[in-house]
Amino acid sequence: xxxxxxxxxxxxxxxxxxxxxxxxxxxxxxxxxxxxxxxxxxxxxxxxxxxxxxxxxxxxxxxxxxxxxxxxxxxxxxxxxxxxxxxxxxxxxxxxxxxxxxxxxxxxxxxxxxxxxxxxxxxxxxxxxxxxxxxxxxxxxxxxxxxxxxxxxxxxxxxxxxxxxxxxxxxxxxxxxxxxxxxxxxxxxxxxxxxxxxxxxxxxxxxxxxxxxxxxxxxxxxxxxxxxxxxxxxxxxxxxxxxxxxxxxxxxxxxxxxxxxxxxxxxxxxxxxxxxxxxxxxxxxxxxxxxxxxxxxxxxxxxxxxxxxxxxxxxxxxxxxxxxxxxxxxxxxxxxxxxxxxxxxxxxxxxxxx
Amino acid sequence: xxxxxxxxxxxxxxxxxxxxxxxxxxxxxxxxxxxxxxxxxxxxxxxxxxxxxxxxxxxxxxxxxxxxxxxxxxxxxxxxxxxxxxxxxxxxxxxxxxxxxxxxxxxxxxxxxxxxxxxxxxxxxxxxxxxxxxxxxxxxxxxxxxxxxxxxxxxxxxxxxxxxxxxxxxxxxxxxxxxxxxxxxxxxxxxxxxxxxxxxxxxxxxxxxxxxxxxxxxxxxxxxxxxxxxxxxxxxxxxxxxxxxxxxxxxxxxxxxxxxxxxxxxxxxxxxxxxxxxxxxxxxxxxxxxxxxxxxxxxxxxxxxxxxxxxxxxxxxxxxxxxxxx
Ligand SMILES: Nc1ncnc2c1ncn2[C@@H]1O[C@H](COP(=O)(O)OP(=O)(O)OP(=O)(O)O)[C@@H](O)[C@H]1O
Ligand SMILES: Nc1ncnc2c1ncn2[C@@H]1O[C@H](COP(=O)(O)OP(=O)(O)OP(=O)(O)O)[C@@H](O)[C@H]1O
Ligand SMILES: [Mg+2]
Ligand SMILES: [Mg+2]
Numbered sequence: 001x002x003x004x005x006x007x008x009x010x011x012x013x014x015x016x017x018x019x020x021x022x023x024x025x026x027x028x029x030x031x032x033x034x035x036x037x038x039x040x041x042x043x044x045x046x047x048x049x050x051x052x053x054x055x056x057x058x059x060x061x062x063x064x065x066x067x068x069x070x071x072x073x074x075x076x077x078x079x080x081x082x083x084x085x086x087x088x089x090x091x092x093x094x095x096x097x098x099x100x101x102x103x104x105x106x107x108x109x110x111x112x113x114x115x116x117x118x119x120x121x122x123x124x125x126x127x128x129x130x131x132x133x134x135x136x137x138x139x140x141x142x143x144x145x146x147x148x149x150x151x152x153x154x155x156x157x158x159x160x161x162x163x164x165x166x167x168x169x170x171x172x173x174x175x176x177x178x179x180x181x182x183x184x185x186x187x188x189x190x191x192x193x194x195x196x197x198x199x200x201x202x203x204x205x206x207x208x209x210x211x212x213x214x215x216x217x218x219x220x221x222x223x224x225x226x227x228x229x230x231x232x233x234x235x236x237x238x239x240x241x242x243x244x245x246x247x248x249x250x251x252x253x254x255x256x257x258x259x260x261x262x263x264x265x266x267x268x269x270x271x272x273x274x275x276x277x278x279x280x281x282x283x284x285x286x287x288x289x290x291x292x293x294x295x296x297x298x299x300x301x302x303x304x305x306x307x308x309x310x311x312x313x314x315x316x317x318x319x320x321x322x323x324x325x326x327x328x329x330x331x332x333x334x335x336x337x338x339x340x341x342x343x344x345x346x347x348x349x350x351x352x353x354x
Numbered sequence: 355x356x357x358x359x360x361x362x363x364x365x366x367x368x369x370x371x372x373x374x375x376x377x378x379x380x381x382x383x384x385x386x387x388x389x390x391x392x393x394x395x396x397x398x399x400x401x402x403x404x405x406x407x408x409x410x411x412x413x414x415x416x417x418x419x420x421x422x423x424x425x426x427x428x429x430x431x432x433x434x435x436x437x438x439x440x441x442x443x444x445x446x447x448x449x450x451x452x453x454x455x456x457x458x459x460x461x462x463x464x465x466x467x468x469x470x471x472x473x474x475x476x477x478x479x480x481x482x483x484x485x486x487x488x489x490x491x492x493x494x495x496x497x498x499x500x501x502x503x504x505x506x507x508x509x510x511x512x513x514x515x516x517x518x519x520x521x522x523x524x525x526x527x528x529x530x531x532x533x534x535x536x537x538x539x540x541x542x543x544x545x546x547x548x549x550x551x552x553x554x555x556x557x558x559x560x561x562x563x564x565x566x567x568x569x570x571x572x573x574x575x576x577x578x579x580x581x582x583x584x585x586x587x588x589x590x591x592x593x594x595x596x597x598x599x600x601x602x603x604x605x606x607x608x609x610x611x612x613x614x615x616x617x618x619x620x621x622x623x624x625x626x627x628x629x630x631x632x633x634x635x636x637x638x639x640x641x642x643x644x645x646x647x648x649x650x651x652x653x654x655x656x657x658x659x660x661x662x663x664x665x666x667x668x669x670x671x672x673x674x675x676x677x678x679x680x
Contacts, residue, residue, distance in 0.1 A: 051537040051538070051539060052508070052537050168631075168632070170630070198397040198398055198564075198632070199397065199564075199566070199607050199610050199611050200397070200606060200607065200610050200627070200630070201630070202610070202612070203610035203611075203612070203624055204630060206612060207624065225537065225538070226612075227538070227614040228567075228611075228612035228613050228614040228619060229612055230614075231612065231613060231614050231615055231616045231618075231619050231620075232612040232613075232616075232619045232620065251616050252616055252617075255614075255615060255616050256616075265539060266538055266539065267614065269538045269539055269541065269542045270538055270567070270614040271567040271568065271570060271571040271614075272567060272613045272614060272615050272618060273566045273567045273570055273596065273608060273611050273613060274596060274608060274611075274613065274618065274622075275613065275615055275618050277570070277571075277574055277593075280542045280545075280546075280571060281542065282539060282540065282541075282542035282543035282546070283539035283540075284543075286507055286509065286510075286539075286540060287537075287539075
């Protein structure tokens, strides 16, 4: 079923331009996504990291337009491309939108492990999905479902007739993956794909994702507050803070040459297991209220580099070296400090030990 | 031998009746010295919380004994038991469920102070509450005294739970996933605050987590016990466990855990297990619980005899595996 059209490998399947999303909350407007711009490249895996409440899930939901009624996309553009055709996702209506949501871009939700219909067998949930979009005979549907369950390394004959509660967490997570792949989408969005899973199960899912991606060639966008998943799986990483992307770059640049004080702070706050013992540094303070955002750079209150300019003016995401962009007025200084830290020399300016 | 502040001897705890009966904690023995931190790691459902509750006296063991300051806690007199229950505090896994939503921070913290007569009157209670909030870094204190739990962030709520545990001046704290629910940026300062309690006040810790990286960071000077389906399978000092793990389950965990460092994590070679299935407590495999998954499985031995925790090498490194010899 894969599209063999050669041009799809060199155009970006997804471009998001200046996207703004707001929720109408009890206390006021929650500015959950603020001016997000990025491209998802063919066959890449792009990770979105950032603390709870920074807008990661909202961004994913906005892309497939499954936001709640109280949310609104106030500005921006989402462009989807396949086989040389470009679609403006925000202009899609009803049936077209549903087609986009499964056949072009599928999302596996955070805590979706509990989202199965408990009284339906796996096969019925899978058939319902296929039936809604494709015309297939019963036996073709069964073939398709079995083949995908096999792809996610489950015993297909057993699992297809099971009820959700008969499967373990890891098995259910794999069924969800199989379901998202059912209609051959070009983009998969995973929200916290392994957060609820045990270490050994998590490892199986990570390996599975790698091999599925190599084999099927989709682009992967995944959301995780767990930096280790990004380090393991991502080609590129976007750091989000208070609804905006503050840094975007290749995974090695983000982890070893971060240029935004917040990214640097996150990385220094997370221990490794098998690496050397390192002291950890905490980021002072807590994330801002998205209803009543501070002026200027949204990170300035917690930032050791903040100057008057940061308090007045919000920096935009600007290119900084090849394939690397940063939204910070003090990039050079942050880079110098990060280098000094990695060499294990020099005074650490980025946050004092708590 | 060191004098332990708290010891568990052949601790076993079952839940349910008859055919529903499961053994959540099975023959666990360990001891924690004063001022020490012992970390309990393992996958979901392996019995970490149950072990913590047993040590804190919140659950009664089905068999086995707990000794606190040398005394058997379930046979001692009422007054000694009361002292033990005050000396041992637990910070619960769920920061949302464990704080009374209709009480202010001040009420939450002053209630145990007054109830246990640890202060003379309300003024002294207030002074102590202020002091506690300072210890857990909830400052400026005035901003927090009148807040309700729902007005606090997850990290702040977790700090209130810690402060509440400290009201009774405990000598032993069971911290059950105390920082797992909070964001990375706040997690470190919480961990450092707990470390400070240990170093400055000499508080002893049982630190429960499923996160190996956190265990390593918090218990670097202490020990780690790895649990698998109700039993401790490996127990040794933290650096030794990280660098020289012996049990095949511990090795599999270390090889599988993703790391927040792209080079480190991508160079790992996962260990292939014979099966992915975690055994159900209702239907446990005979012999070693890990044998159906274990790469070192030896027929006729591992599926017949349950291995006991025994010392291998020096420095009290203990492993429960037939195939590991010292
Ligand atoms: N239905 C809603 N109504 C009002 N505000 C909402 C709603 N859903 C989310 N928000 C707010 O929008 C912001 C972004 O939420 P979102 O769920 O996108 O964050 P996230 O980065 O996915 O966080 P987490 O890591 O906790 O999943 C948060 O401040 C949240 O409180
Ligand atoms: N009150 C209870 N009644 C019946 N079974 C219980 C009870 N408490 C715990 N169990 C069972 O005992 C086992 C161990 O549970 P426990 O909560 O100690 O695990 P845990 O290691 O803390 O897991 P997690 O990492 O998910 O918190 C589980 O199978 C659980 O279902
Ligand atoms: Mg989310
Ligand atoms: Mg638990």
